[in-house]
Amino acid sequence: MPYLIEALLFLAPFAAFFIWRRLNPGREPGTVLLVLAGCGAALMLAGALWYGLSRASAPGSKYVPARIEGTEITPGHMESRR
Numbered sequence: 001m002p003y004l005i006e007a008l009l010f011l012a013p014f015a016a017f018f019i020w021r022r023l024n025p026g027r028e029p030g031t032v033l034l035v036l037a038g039c040g041a042a043l044m045l046a047g048a049l050w051y052g053l054s055r056a057s058a059p060g061s062k063y064v065p066a067r068i069e070g071t072e073i074t075p076g077h078m079e080s081r082r
Contacts, residue, residue: 057063059079066076 060081061078067074
């Protein structure tokens with residue numbers, strides 16, 4: 001079921017564009033719409049860059065995977081190399 005929802009979310013913009021083209025044959029998108037789409041794409045890229053930089057680990061650190069110790073689960077984490 002989650003894969004179906006992901007597929008529908010991926011296909012939704014294409015379906016919206018197809019419906020728009022069928023209802024408005026020969027009509028081009030307006031300048032305002034193109035500017036808003038460009039601003040949205042720029043904000044998306046800036047957000048992805050910010051998130052990637054804020055979640056980066058320190059140079060030289062290594063990942064210690066999650067493990068089970070008795071009945072406790074120790075989550076995965078980053079450690080500095082020794």
